[in-house]
Amino acid sequence: MPIENIPEIYFQNKNTALDIFVYDFKMTSDVVKSKVNLSMNMFSFLQVGKKQVHFAGTSVAVNKAQSLLLKKGNWLWTELLDTEAIYYCKLFFFSEKKLTDFLSKYTNDVKPYKEDAPYFVIENDDYIAAFINSLSSNTFIDQSYSSALLSLKFEEIMLYMLNKYGDKFEIYLHSLISKEVSPFKNTVESNVHSNLKLEEIAFLCNMSLSTFKRHFTNEYKVPPGKWLQDKRLQKAKELLQGGELKASDIYLDIGYNNLSNFSTAFKNKFGVSPADIYN
Incomplete structure (x- = not known):
């Protein structure tokens, strides 16, 4: 099975490096343990279906009641249809530079912390549902203020997660800039x-x-x-x-x-x- 380079395969302009990127992902058949090279950290806001991911020594499974924040790196993804005949999620990618800028702006330091897990499980709520609805790739394509608006959306969800999960989430964000590799x-x-x-x-x-x-x-x-x-x-x-x-x-x-x-x-x-x- 070939390795998918994500999010690059979704870029319209393959030569453009992006710090933030949104993609509406849909499929109509199950995918089991596809190989993914994730070059940016990524929120996976699952709306219909089920998802399981493996990374190095760990794995996690979620349904549409939860979302995931995933560390960049090599993953095995399993994406399964639920009762509906479609799988649908919104993917929100951000670079390490964007993360470092955010941590510099809103926290006391940007030093890497030891990584406990390569993923963070998010319990969806009304605020997150509203945020997901506002996050459409069509909104952020080739408009005058698309880039600025997307940066605000990134800060919005990050600040909301810090409010919701406190130190636990902040420590996880710091672990994303860690250079440690799983032995x-x-x-x-x-x-x-x-x-x-x-x-x-x-x-x-x-x-x-x-x-x-x-x-x-x-x-x-x-x-x-x-x-x-x-x-x-x-x-x-x-x-x-x-x-x-x-x-x-x-x-x-x-x-x-x-x-x-x-x-x-x-x-x-x-x-x-x-x-x-x-x-």
């Missing part, structure tokens, strides 16, 4: 029990698959496929020993696409079938 091992080990493929974990580490495999083997002294399989099968054994879950309940979460392959791998490792553990 390789943290990203790998945070996804041990996910159902992500090796290629997807490599992408979250900002590596090609071949580089990831080489780096992994140097770090862990075993190939990544074998290491992950052993860890996930051990987790499966623990879940089955709990007595509440069957193999059919867990094989997808353990990273297997079908029950038969999971059962075979499990028996090869432990000498018994998953059904023998459960029973």
Whole structure:
């Protein structure tokens, strides 16, 4: 699956660098774990549908009752239709320069803080709903005061979030200008029990698959496929020993696409079938 460079693919003039950008995003079919290189920090104001995102060692899922502020970087996005046959969100992008200017103007400093999470979950309310309604890409295209108006909209939502969430939001904003990169091992080990493929974990580490495999083997002294399989099968054994879950309940979460392959791998490792553990 190709990597999407966002927001650049939405720009009408590909040669223009923007500090703030709005895009009305719509689609009529589900997208699962698309690879996104996000070059600007971004508000995702979801209006219809569901969204799940993975970044390095963490993931989060939201519906239309919530919005997200996402840190720039490599993400895996899953966007799902809800009861309606459309997915719709408004995307509001801003550069690190714009963020630094804002922090200089309204807070005491702009030093980077340690990052706790690459995303901030926003609970939608009446004010945010009104803000979203005022945020249309058509309003901010080639008009005399479009740029100035968009800058005011950016300050408006940022100031409202500071009012709503206080220090928690301010600390998050500072983390967006941090130059720290998630360590390789943290990203790998945070996804041990996910159902992500090796290629997807490599992408979250900002590596090609071949580089990831080489780096992994140097770090862990075993190939990544074998290491992950052993860890996930051990987790499966623990879940089955709990007595509440069957193999059919867990094989997808353990990273297997079908029950038969999971059962075979499990028996090869432990000498018994998953059904023998459960029973």
